[in-house]
Amino acid sequence: MTDHRTILHIDANAFFASVEQSANPELRGKPIAVVGGHGRTVITTSSYEARAKGVKTGMAIWEAKRTCPELLIVVGDNKKYQYTSTKMNEIFRDYTPEVEAFSIDESWLDVTHSLSIFGSAENIAYIIKARIKYQFDITVSIGIAPNKLLAKLASDMQKPDGLTIIEPDNVSRTLEHMLIKELCGIGKKMQRHLNMMSIYTCGELGRCEETRLTKKFGIIGKRLKEMGQGIDHSPVVRFGKEDDVKSVGHSMTLERDIDDPAEIRRFLLQLSEMVGSRARRYNVSGKTIHLYVRYADFFSSWGKQTTLKNYINLSDEIFRAALSILNTVDLEQPVRLLGISLSNLKHQAEQLPLFEDERKKLFATQAMDSINDRFGRMSVTYGTLLPGKEKAGSHVIPPSWRPDGVKNIDVQ
Ligand SMILES: [Mg+2]
Structure with missing residues (x-):
């Protein structure tokens, strides 16, 4: 085999x-x-x-x-x-x-x-x-x-x-008496619900009628049965660690699973702002935007990237690119973690934009960055972020949480 x-x-x-x-x-x-x-x-x-x-x-x-x-x-x-x-x-x-x-x-x-x-x-x-x-x-x-x-x-x-x-041949023997709580992605709440259905071991979960599970848990039911059987097709997804390791990236674990598109967009904007302000601080801009999404089951994930014609580092440009990637995907499950990275970097030439409205945007961004530098991240941000700002802020895991911070910033 x-x-x-x-x-x-x-x-x-x-x-x-x-x-x-x-x-x-x-x-x-x-x-x-x-x-x-x-x-x-x-x-x-x-x-x-x-x-x-x-x-x-x-x-x-x-x-x-x-x-x-x-x-x-x-x-x-x-x-x-x-x-x-x-x-x-x-x-x-x-x-x-x-x-x-x-x-x-x-x-x-x-x-x-x-x-x-x-x-x-x-x-x-x-x-x-x-x-x-x-x-x-x-x-x-x-x-x-x-x-x-x-x-x-x-x-x-x-x-x-x-x-x-x-070993592949040993999967069912290993799982037969294993308690379901040992499976990554089955939290206390899920465990309680399954226990109430008299399901305690992975063996029992794997043998449970799929319809019984989908009736109770919806679309996740099928996934649960597979988990009990030790089946998992989710790929190992690289994030912010492409062959081009020079990237600026951030990711954020959400405290709960989110499936509301408006709320996902709000987190995406917040991440874009974190990545953008970091890129601007290092005076770099990039052409490739990578979006990473991990689902509620904790290990299914996907990553997709897009490469633009122009180099960008403004938060709303990063946001638009990330959103365009998100819009190409039908989300299979609620979202648990989001990550954005900007790669294909170059040092930004210190040059004022030619057009008045671009200059205004640049000055506004610089003002926002300097206020945030002095008073802490997200002191000033885009209006869209404000309604959920407090809630959103508490979900932010600092960049140190994952090894995907700024990598090797001395670009060509
Ligand atoms: Mg450990």
């Missing part, structure tokens, strides 16, 4: 804590906890030494200190995590161009076409593990499976430093 894909899911163990321990020898081998945001009172992640003593993510600092008095508290540094994440993804791309970053410390790799070069997926996994350990002193758990859903499931099965393979 050779027609199946081979997908790796790589998940860095205790990522933030491992990065801190790797950066500071005095923290190595010790129980440490990383805190950030929200008044810095809650543990974001902790080292395995701390976990062994009972420290858990989400604990208040005082509680964690009571559990483990020798616990060292470190304030998180997103820049450090973003840097390590970007470097890790560069290593992954030595083994396949098909790399999709799922979060700052998780990526999928489609290595189907690399197997003949590297021998086997297992070989690739061992080499990657060794390189990441050597370069960053970080361990990763890797899952190998015929699709993204199962690869993610597999990487979760052994932590830390695990390597788990789900």
Whole structure:
């Protein structure tokens, strides 16, 4: 059987804590906890030494200190995590161009076409593990499976430093008694609904009548049954990491699933503004706009790009290009994550536009950028953003969240 894909899911163990321990020898081998945001009172992640003593993510600092008095508290540094994440993804791309970053410390790799070069997926996994350990002193758990859903499931099965393979012939045996909550994309709410239908294991979900599921969940019902059977055709989608790595990109995870087109447009505009203001700050403009969309099931996604005749960096131009891509697609599910990147970059010549209205637009943009630089992003923005501004703002994940920030900005 050779027609199946081979997908790796790589998940860095205790990522933030491992990065801190790797950066500071005095923290190595010790129980440490990383805190950030929200008044810095809650543990974001902790080292395995701390976990062994009972420290858990989400604990208040005082509680964690009571559990483990020798616990060292470190304030998180997103820049450090973003840097390590970007470097890790560069290593992954030595083994396949098909790399999709799922979060700052998780990526999928489609290595189907690399197997003949590297021998086997297992070989690739061992080499990657060794390189990441050597370069960053970080361990990763890797899952190998015929699709993204199962690869993610597999990487979760052994932590830390695990390597788990789900062979195509073994899928149904693996899933038979696996609880549905282990599947990526089945949240607490969905789990409760399925439990009420007496569905607890993936085996039960896979055997459930499709009509029973679609009656309850609509279009997602079919997808749920497939998930229970371990079927997943979603491709590994590159984003902001095209062969041309010089790009300015942003992505945003929405706190809930969104299917209202007006609301999606509003987020798209907000993203365009983030990408545009960044490009303008670096004085670059680009011709290629890439739109990335991840669906509510958390791993189905697509990416499409368009290349324009002109170089652009104004937010509304980026927005229009992104929207034109979106308009060519029928969305299959509500949207969970949006990303836009601008690539094919060149340095902008410092030249005033010829026409009065273009000059006005440029000055208005510059004024908006400088106010936002002084008072924080989105202090001033386009009118369309305003109705949902507060709500939208709280959904923004900072650029450091994903390894798709500004890449190598010294362009030709
Ligand atoms: Mg992780």
